[in-house]
Amino acid sequence: MSDTIPRDTVTATAVRFDVIRVMRVKGVPDEELAPMVVAHVEASVDGTPTAVLANVDLGDDDDRYRAGGNAWKLTEELVDLVQGTEFSFVDAESADGELMKLVEPLVEEQRRTKDEATTRKTRRRGKEIERAARHVLQGGVNVLKGRPFDTEPDRRGDRIAGIAALRIAAQGILSGNPSGTLTAASFTGSWADTSLEEFYETYLERLGAYVVAPTPAPPEHAGEPANEFPDAAAIEPLPKDGTKGHLLEREALRYGLVSTRFPNGTFVVSDHEGRRVNFKWGRSPIASGVSLSICSYKEATRRLLERVDVPVPAGRVFSVHDVDKALDFADRIGYPVVAKPVAGLRGIGVVADIRSRESLVDALELYRKSELGDDDFVIERHVPGEDYRIVVIDGEVVASVVRAPASVVGDGLHTIADLIEYKNRARKLNPHLSSRLITYSDALLYQLAQADLSPASIPESGVLVPLANSANLSQGGDSFEVVDQLHPSIKEVASRAVEAVPGLGFCGLDMLIEDPAKPMSEQQATVIELNAHAAIGSAQYPMWGTPTEVARLFFEATARDYGIPLPPERADELSLGLEIKGRVTGVGYRRWLRSRARRLGVRGVVKNTGRKSVSVQVTGDADAVSALVYLACKGPKRSIPSSVTTTHIDPFEADDFVDDRTNESPLTRAKGIVQRLRS
Incomplete structure (x- = not known):
């Protein structure tokens, strides 16, 4: 050589x-x-x-x-x-x-x-x-x-x-x-x-x-391309928790309320009369902490639903030390079965449609290796049907997203790895799915091996290649908004299931449904889970179908419950004053915030107002301005913002986002620039 x-x-x-x-x-x-x-x-x-x-x-x-x-x-x-x-x-x-x-x-x-x-x-x-x-x-x-x-x-x-x-x-x-x-x-x-x-x-x-x-074709469903969202550009700079931590505060600001945000995901909104309500991430007090804990424990949820005649699949909870008992139970109720953690989230450790004792042994070994592998698990009968996330707010069904397991469609030219890469590119354009990409987990490779495939396989044109056996968006699943297709009896069961848990004013209810147009009496539809802190974005940003403004409906319901009147229309443009407290001076915070504001197209001015405070005035598109409010509580690496308080101010004219350094001499500024560059 x-x-x-x-x-x-x-x-x-x-x-x-x-x-x-x-x-x-x-x-x-x-x-x-x-x-x-x-x-x-x-x-x-x-x-x-x-x-x-x-x-x-x-x-x-x-x-x-x-x-x-x-x-x-x-x-x-x-x-x-x-x-x-x-x-x-x-x-x-x-x-x-x-x-x-x-x-x-x-x-x-x-x-x-x-x-x-x-x-x-x-x-x-x-x-x-x-x-x-x-x-x-x-x-x-x-x-x-x-x-x-x-x-x-x-x-x-x-x-x-x-x-x-x-x-x-x-x-x-x-x-x-x-x-x-x-x-x-x-x-x-x-x-x-x-x-x-x-x-x-x-x-x-x-x-x-x-x-x-050549580039694989963009994903489509029934000839329709994936949805595009006008606020995607504003949400894209936000960190992974962006949508769930930002959407409700955005609604409050657009309705003219003010907010104070803290770095742990908590924020408080209030109106001009001083009426206040607290939020944390995408949760509001209309879904209580008690209801959240009940929903997190699947066995407790099952028993409550059985009492009000809501159909649930037959199942039992087992300790990780009782694998043999779990195998015997599965033999008694009959295959196929589902294995899942008793208090899981994001689809971690869930394996569905297990068709034999041998396959269940493999699935439980896969569960043992997951991050929840030391927790108790549930074995329950697998019910045929597609996985629907139905959103219920104040007893009313407002959205329904059917979720399909992660998959790619072959074109006879590209490898499965190629198709995954470009499917993920489409997901990155969706504000909710951008942080929920298809990853090369043991579960994905296991799923491919079951079909005698590998990431290097080239599936024929039009062939659907499943990459997971549970329809979870966090595991790369697809989403379709179909609330208009639900039969009234399905909506009634969903509302009744949520009412069974006290204090549950907001819920993402998961159901397996064979045909959404059929009444419950003509199919084996069952409720499999209640989620008191379901991600708002799953219904707000479906990959296909007509989106529902879940964040708006959720915020309006919270305002009603707390007696906060809202104006009839939301603002499309915002002018806000921000007061940021904490370690935000001498750590590059203003420069960092200026770069984010310019990236978002927000105009305004930032300046130091004290040893531990920075003041900002911003104006621009409501989606972009509210995104900057969220980012302001993050800051650059060396900063530690402790709070961001917003107020509404009169609209003003500005062409750019600038740093007001009127109190600095040219020599002081020059020294600062040179020192910054050398560091």
């Missing part, structure tokens, strides 16, 4: 890149596994199909600059450009040159766009001293990135790892050798004819960024 490819090993060749995958593999410092970028290319060489897997190893410092951010964007652009194109290469060296010719204009366009953005940013700040600090300090070195400006990887296409991996793959295809290495000025890599299945088996859990061309 040589370090370079002799020019006389290949002849003029016609090459078409049919399928290209580029994947970033995360490093594991504790195991001394370095990150790398891998390209898998399926090509036709003079009409003969071939495939090669190439990799470029990365150092820790290279991971961000050579394989992330702008470098990864360029990789994706090149992959799309090259795939499907037929080249006539004279030799391997010319192939490398041809690919780099495609890269150069992409790099130049990104450079131009970036320079324009930098110019706009500098002009917007309007301070020459900041530009001088960034570009002159330390002899032309970008101290923010710790390297000279002229060697940034997005300024040099040959330093981008994804592009390097694709070049090495092309060299490997043309060399005719099953494996080899290539050393160039800025990278060293290797190629081999390793199968994609072998690669997935080794690196699946370490996969990060992933691109494949």
